[in-house]
Structure formats: structure tokens, C-alpha cells
Amino acid sequence: MTSDPAPPPFTDQLLPGSTIGILGGGQLGRMLAVAASGLGMKTHIFCPDPQSPAFDVSSHQTIASYDDDDALKKFAHSVDLVTYEFENVPAEAARLIKNITLLAPGVNALETSQDRLLEKRFLESLDIAISPFAPVRSAAQLQQALEKIGTPSVLKTTRFGYDGKGQQIIRSPEQAHKAYQEFSRRELVLEAFVDFECEISVVIARNGHGQIEPYEPSLNVHKNHILHTSTVPAGIKASVSELATITATRIITALQYQGVLAVEFFVTKNKTGDGSTSPSLLVNEIAPRVHNSGHWTQNACPADQFEQHIRAICNWPLGRSERMADVVMQNLVGGEVNLIPQGLLPGDHPHIYGKAKSRPGRKMGHVNSVSPLSGKT
Amino acid sequence: MTSDPAPPPFTDQLLPGSTIGILGGGQLGRMLAVAASGLGMKTHIFCPDPQSPAFDVSSHQTIASYDDDDALKKFAHSVDLVTYEFENVPAEAARLIKNITLLAPGVNALETSQDRLLEKRFLESLDIAISPFAPVRSAAQLQQALEKIGTPSVLKTTRFGYDGKGQQIIRSPEQAHKAYQEFSRRELVLEAFVDFECEISVVIARNGHGQIEPYEPSLNVHKNHILHTSTVPAGIKASVSELATITATRIITALQYQGVLAVEFFVTKNKTGDGSTSPSLLVNEIAPRVHNSGHWTQNACPADQFEQHIRAICNWPLGRSERMADVVMQNLVGGEVNLIPQGLLPGDHPHIYGKAKSRPGRKMGHVNSVSPLSGKT
Numbered sequence: 127m128t129s130d131p132a133p134p135p136f137t138d139q140l141l142p143g144s145t146i147g148i149l150g151g152g153q154l155g156r157m158l159a160v161a162a163s164g165l166g167m168k169t170h171i172f173c174p175d176p177q178s179p180a181f182d183v184s185s186h187q188t189i190a191s192y193d194d195d196d197a198l199k200k201f202a203h204s205v206d207l208v209t210y211e212f213e214n215v216p217a218e219a220a221r222l223i224k225n226i227t228l229l230a231p232g233v234n235a236l237e238t239s240q241d242r243l244l245e246k247r248f249l250e251s252l253d254i255a256i257s258p259f260a261p262v263r264s265a266a267q268l269q270q271a272l273e274k275i276g277t278p279s280v281l282k283t284t285r286f287g288y289d290g291k292g293q294q295i296i297r298s299p300e301q302a303h304k305a306y307q308e309f310s311r312r313e314l315v316l317e318a319f320v321d322f323e324c325e326i327s328v329v330i331a332r333n334g335h336g337q338i339e340p341y342e343p344s345l346n347v348h349k350n351h352i353l354h355t356s357t358v359p360a361g362i363k364a365s366v367s368e369l370a371t372i373t374a375t376r377i378i379t380a381l382q383y384q385g386v387l388a389v390e391f392f393v394t395k396n397k398t399g400d401g402s403t404s405p406s407l408l409v410n411e412i413a414p415r416v417h418n419s420g421h422w423t424q425n426a427c428p429a430d431q432f433e434q435h436i437r438a439i440c441n442w443p444l445g446r447s448e449r450m451a452d453v454v455m456q457n458l459v460g461g462e463v464n465l466i467p468q469g470l471l472p473g474d475h476p477h478i479y480g481k482a483k484s485r486p487g488r489k490m491g492h493v494n495s496v497s498p499l500s501g502k503t
Numbered sequence: 504m505t506s507d508p509a510p511p512p513f514t515d516q517l518l519p520g521s522t523i524g525i526l527g528g529g530q531l532g533r534m535l536a537v538a539a540s541g542l543g544m545k546t547h548i549f550c551p552d553p554q555s556p557a558f559d560v561s562s563h564q565t566i567a568s569y570d571d572d573d574a575l576k577k578f579a580h581s582v583d584l585v586t587y588e589f590e591n592v593p594a595e596a597a598r599l600i601k602n603i604t605l606l607a608p609g610v611n612a613l614e615t616s617q618d619r620l621l622e623k624r625f626l627e628s629l630d631i632a633i634s635p636f637a638p639v640r641s642a643a644q645l646q647q648a649l650e651k652i653g654t655p656s657v658l659k660t661t662r663f664g665y666d667g668k669g670q671q672i673i674r675s676p677e678q679a680h681k682a683y684q685e686f687s688r689r690e691l692v693l694e695a696f697v698d699f700e701c702e703i704s705v706v707i708a709r710n711g712h713g714q715i716e717p718y719e720p721s722l723n724v725h726k727n728h729i730l731h732t733s734t735v736p737a738g739i740k741a742s743v744s745e746l747a748t749i750t751a752t753r754i755i756t757a758l759q760y761q762g763v764l765a766v767e768f769f770v771t772k773n774k775t776g777d778g779s780t781s782p783s784l785l786v787n788e789i790a791p792r793v794h795n796s797g798h799w800t801q802n803a804c805p806a807d808q809f810e811q812h813i814r815a816i817c818n819w820p821l822g823r824s825e826r827m828a829d830v831v832m833q834n835l836v837g838g839e840v841n842l843i844p845q846g847l848l849p850g851d852h853p854h855i856y857g858k859a860k861s862r863p864g865r866k867m868g869h870v871n872s873v874s875p876l877s878g879k880t
Binding site: 139141142143156159160163164165166167168169181182183184185425426428429433437440441442443445446448450451463466467468470471472473474475476477478479480491494496498499 | 849856
């Protein structure tokens with residue numbers, strides 16, 4: 127990553143009246159489009175789904191597949207800059223766009239975060255603590271990996287995993303071999319199982335001038351492998367919070383990143399099984415985009431992560447990211463969205479994504495429950 | 504107003520997925536459409552201007568005149584509720600819509616605030632302090648008015664005044680007669696000139712269940728008759744702030760209002776010319792809509808005035824309106840918008856309206872400059 131030959135991000139500023147292209151028309155694209163409008167930008171959403179929620183709030187739309195080169199070219203020529211709402215944009219599409227117009231965040235961040243193995247090697251190169259891992263590209267490598275990592279461990283596909291999909295906990299070598307078959311022998315990585323205390327994340331922004339603004343870490347709780355709540359203050363030690371922020375800052379700097387990025391961490395228990403002391407914080411994953419665990423910023427910070435992303439990619443000075451209230455973000459999954467508006471309590475701020483159909487496990491909205499600053503960390 | 508035969512506002516709730524029609528496609532319509540999208544609503548903008556800024560962020564658009572009954576009917580039938588961004592919606596259009604679908608705020612609020620004379624009589628009926636006034640519908644009435652009110656005074660058209668248009672300061676009876684001719688003998692009102700200390704406003708929301716949420720008063724400074732800055736805290740006495748909030752609450756309650764409303768006040772000097780003590784607060788004007796002097800809420804409150812308006816008209820529980828930061832809102836008029844983004848300082852949050860052309864005197868955007876809570880009033 128640090129040796130990436132890509133030029134540094136552009137440093138000129140995109141002016142109001144420009145058009146920002148967004149790859150992806152889901153809720154993140156929708157909230158990015160809204161933030162762009164607040165800064166006087168027009169938006170053009172590119173998405174294969176004709177019922178994309180982001181279409182409702184954008185001035186231009188393209189319904190096409192991410193491998194439709196002609197549509198991508200036409201799209202790229204029609205906008206002043208392209209950004210994306212998800213990290214699984216095909217790298218070929220990103221490169222095609224980059225040859226025509228500005229792309230932020232850049233191809234390197236996309237490629238690194240698309241591939242767990244590349245991501246882990248990038249983090250290792252920065253001496254950032256992660257869980258021990260080994261690549262699994264063959265049955266022989268699986269055996270070596272098991273010898274090195276042991277069990278319990280987690281077998282993950284290197285690409286296209288999300289919301290717990292593409293990963294399996296491994297409690298015995300036999301189970302590992304079975305899982306390897308089930309994953310159809312795709313490129314995998316075996317990670318040591320982390321018996322974590324809790325999960326936190328840092329959402330952080332950087333513009334092309336190198337200005338960096340981190341939001342406070344949030345405590346993230348999952349339910350059925352889907353983010354359930356993000357709570358700020360996270361209730362962690364100040365030293366852990368500081369280390370997380372420093373680590374996220376080192377990552378975003380090393381990537382010469384432009385935009386908003388999320389870093390997910392495991393906060394580990396102080397003692398490992400053999401009684402030794404492990405690092406207090408391990409990076410789990412990097413997401414090169416606005417992130418579900420940053421939605422709390424919408425009702426608790428002067429500039430939320432969506433405004434911050436648009437300011438960063440347009441190379442504007444970033445907004446203030448300090449927290450002005452305590453907040454719990456809760457996702458509304460599937461039918462939970464039907465609790466709105468009846469279930470709203472004082473301090474609740476709903477954000478509904480306007481999806482045409484609710485399905486079990488589908489994120490339909492979220493609620494930020496805000497209360498006055500407690501002064502806790 | 505209190506004797507208005509109109510039925511009370513509807514009290515059922517509009518659900519996510521509904522479509523809100525908005526009369527007016529300017530910056531207020533644009534920011535209302537964005538807020539509606541955040542609550543999972545679709546929007547349909549009705550505006551005569553094909554280059555309306557709100558079109559960029561709405562799912563449906565109608566380009567037609569406000570007196571085009573066919574277009575209004577079609578529009579009303581296509582949406583679940585209609586609201587408006589400006590008080591000069593023709594009352595006939597409002598009534599036509601009301602016969603087809605829900606309208607919030609209602610016709611009575613619109614009619615009262617469209618006519619200075621009706622508005623003043625409504626305020627008088629509530630025993631709310633206003634500047635002495637007299638109707639001027641003929642040359643003879645002008646003479647009577649001058650005898651009652653004296654000079655200096657202000658001659659205003661009863662309808663369609665904004666940003667200082669439709670009013671003239673009167674320093675002598677001769678000037679009054681000349682102004683009367685210049686106003687083409689329209690319906691006018693003569694008001695006693697108020698030698699005010701400062702101008703403040705209260706933006707306040709009410710839903711159909713009677714829940715009321717006032718924002719803190721802002722100190723408003725005008726430049727060339729256009730709002731220049733709104734500052735919060737306003738730097739006024741706590742007793743004046745309380746009186747303003749109580750007065751706004753009495754007004755919104757008496758109107759059985761549904762939505763966001765702004766009340767503009769003059770804070771008068773304690774002593775009048777003859778040494779007697781005048782009331783500390785006079786209501787200047789009511790605006791039955793989101794208001795320029797409420798834009799500061801966007802970066803300093805959990806729910807801004809636009810979210811609050813949509814929640815109120817949809818009959819949802821209102822959001823929290825407490826202030827979490829000190830803030831100065833400054834309008835960007837005409838070429839001032841070209842200061843963005845270069846002129847942004849830390850804490851500055853720009854809001855740009857996406858208007859196709861800048862003209863002298865045209866509001867092009869605003870900046871909220873946010874700093875940590877000072878604890879002042």
C-alpha cells in the first residue's frame with residue numbers, strides 16, 4: 127500500500143454546482159447524496175437496482191451493472207468526481223473510472239480493503255496489532271495454517287464477506303477441512319479466534335491536504351451477525367480510546383486516503399488462555415467508506431460522517447467532529463422499521479432508508495437516541 | 504383565528520413510504536425534501552420555476568403555476584399530504600388542495616399570516632403586545648391613521664411583503680401621502696415606528712397531538728433588509744427569552760398549528776421618548792413555515808427545524824430541540840457564495856442551495872459557525 131504507485135490524491139477543490147457520481151444506491155448512497163446536496167452539489171447515482179433508495183434524492187440516475195463498461199464510461203464522463211458506498215466495487219470498474227475522472231477514495235484503498243489478506247499485510251507493515259493469521263489457498267496450506275494458528279480459529283473468505291457471511295468458526299481440524307470444501311476452495315484466510323471483551327470502531331476523515339478529523343470510538347454490539355447498536359461514549363478506558371484513534375490516524379495517513387474510513391477493533395481481554403498478556407486492541411477490519419457504526423454522528427456532532435465524507439472528497443476543510451451529546455444508534459432490521467413512528471421516545475431520531483420492501487435481516491433504518499452529554503468516556 | 508371554523512388538525516400519523524407534496528421549490532423546499540427523505544418519505548415538489556433547487560433532491564416534480572387548478576388537483580391527488588415553504592401560497596390553491604388531501608399547516612394559519620392586518624388583529628385578540636397600527640384602505644383612512652399613529656411610522660402593504668419590500672418609513676404626513684400613491688393605493692397598514700434594541704425570533708414546532716417544542720431565541724441582524732446573521736445564544740436577558748418563548752407558544756397553540764412556525768420580535772428599548780416604560784417585547788411578524796432564522800438548528804440541535812417540521816406535519820413525536828453548541832448563522836447573499844469553500848474556518852458548516860444563477864440580493868446559501876457551548880443566555 128505504502129509502495130503503491132498511484133499518484134497522491136488531487137488537492138484542488140470541487141466547487142458547489144459540481145456533480146458527484148456515487149457507485150451504489152443503498153442507504154449509504156442515499157445519505158451521501160443528501161449530504162452532497164447540502165454542500166450545493168448535484169449527484170448521479172450508479173446502481174443496478176431500479177428501486178435504489180438513493181434515486182429519490184439524486185438529480186441523475188444510471189441503472190446498470192458494475193461490469194457494464196459502456197455505462198460506467200458514460201457515467202464517469204457525466205460527473206466531476208466519483209465516490210462509492212461499498213468496498214466491493216470491482217477494481218476494474220474503479221480503474222476504468224479513474225482513467226476518465228477523479229475517484230475518491232482511490233483504487234489502492236479499495237483493493238486493500240477488498241482482500242482480507244492484503245489488508246492484514248498492510249496492517250502488519252505498519253506494525254499494527256492484528257490477530258495471527260495464515261493464508262489458505264490450498265488443502266496443503268490449510269494444514270499449515272492449522273498448525274500455525276490452531277483452534278479455535280475463524281476461516282474467512284478473503285473477499286466479499288459482510289454481516290457474518292463468508293466466515294465460519296473452526297473448533298477442530300476436521301471442521302476446518304469441511305468448511306474449506308463448503309467455501310468451494312475459494313481464497314481463504316485462517317485467523318486465530320479472538321476472545322474479545324467488546325468491539326469498537328473509529329470513523330475518521332481525511333482530505334487531500336492531509337487534514338484529519340477522527341470521531342470518538344463507538345461501542346458496537348452485533349445481533350445475528352448484523353450491527354445492532356453503536357454506543358457513544360463507548361465506556362472503554364481512555365487509553366484504549368486514544369490507542370484506537372492513533373491507530374486509525376496511522377492507517378488513514380499511510381493510505382494517503384481521501385474520504386471517510388472506518389476501522390473496526392476488538393478490545394481483547396487482558397489475559398490470554400496461557401496467562402500471558404495480549405495486546406489490548408486488535409484491528410479487525412477496515413471499511414473504505416462511511417460506516418453503519420458512524421450513523422450516531424448524524425444527531426450528535428456538528429458535521430456528520432456523510433457531510434465529512436463529501437467535504438473530504440471535494441477537498442474542502444473538514445467540519446468539526448466533536449461529540450455534543452451521548453447517543454445510542456440502533457439499527458432497524460426487517461420488520462423492526464414498523465415500530466416507527468409509534469415507538470419513538472423523547473430523544474429518538476429516526477432515519478428511514480425508503481426501501482421498497484422489508485426482508486428479514488435487511489437494514490431498513492436506524493434510530494439515534496440522544497441524551498445530554500454525561501462527560502463519561 | 505380562534506373562532507376559525509376549520510376542523511382541528513388530523514391526528515393520525517403519516518407512515519414512512521408516504522409522499523409529501525411541497526408547494527415551492529426554493530432552498531426551504533429543498534431542505535424540507537432532504538429532511539423528509541431522512542424519515543423515509545418521498546417528496547413531490549410543485550413549483551413554477553423549472554430550475555428549482557428542490558428538484559434535485561425530490562422523487563417527483565411538477566412545473567406549474569400556483570393558479571393552475573388542473574395541475575394543483577393532479578398534484579394533490581398524487582400525494583398523501585401537502586405542506587409549503589412560503590406563506591404567499593394563494594389561499595384558493597390551499598383550499599383546493601385541502602378538499603383533496605391533507606394540508607399542514609392549515610389554511611387558517613396561511614390566511615392569517617398572509618395579511619398583516621388579520622395577523623395584527625389575531626395577536627391583539629390574544630393580548631400579545633404589538634406596535635400600534637391602523638388600516639389604510641383609502642386616502643381618508645391614511646389621514647386618520649396618521650392622526651392616530653403619528654410619525655415616524657412605517658407604511659406597509661398588507662400582503663406579499665418580504666426582505667424589506669412593500670414597506671417604507673414615514674417621517675412626515677406628506678411623505679405618507681406620496682408613499683400611498685407609490686404603493687398604487689393597495690391595502691396598507693400604518694405601524695408606529697419601533698426604535699428597537701434588537702430583533703429576535705423564536706422558531707417553534709407543534710404536532711397535531713399538541714406537543715410543542717420551541718427552539719431557543721436567536722438574535723437576528725439584517726443588512727440591506729435581508730437577514731444577515733442569526734446568533735444563539737442571543738445575548739438577551741433570560742426574562743426576555745422566556746417571554747418570547749411563552750408568546751410563541753401561545754401563538755402556535757391558538758392557531759392549533761401543525762408544523763414549524765417562526766415568530767419575529769422587536770426587543771424594545773426600556774424607555775420611550777417621553778420617558779415612560781414600554782413593553783420589552785413586540786411581535787413583528789409570524790411566518791407559518793421553516794424560517795431563515797432557524798437555520799442555525801442544523802448544526803447545533805439533535806433535530807433541526809426541517810426534521811421537526813416533517814415530524815410535526817406527519818404527526819410524529821417531535822425531536823429534541825435543545826441547543827448543544829453556540830452558533831452564528833450567516834447568509835451568503837449573491838456573490839458571497841463564491842467564498843465557499845476557500846473561506847471556511849474551523850467550525851464552519853456551509854449549506855449551499857444549488858441555485859443555477861447568483862444575483863445580487865439572492866440568498867445562495869448560509870454558513871453555521873459552531874463553537875462549544877459557552878453557557879451564556
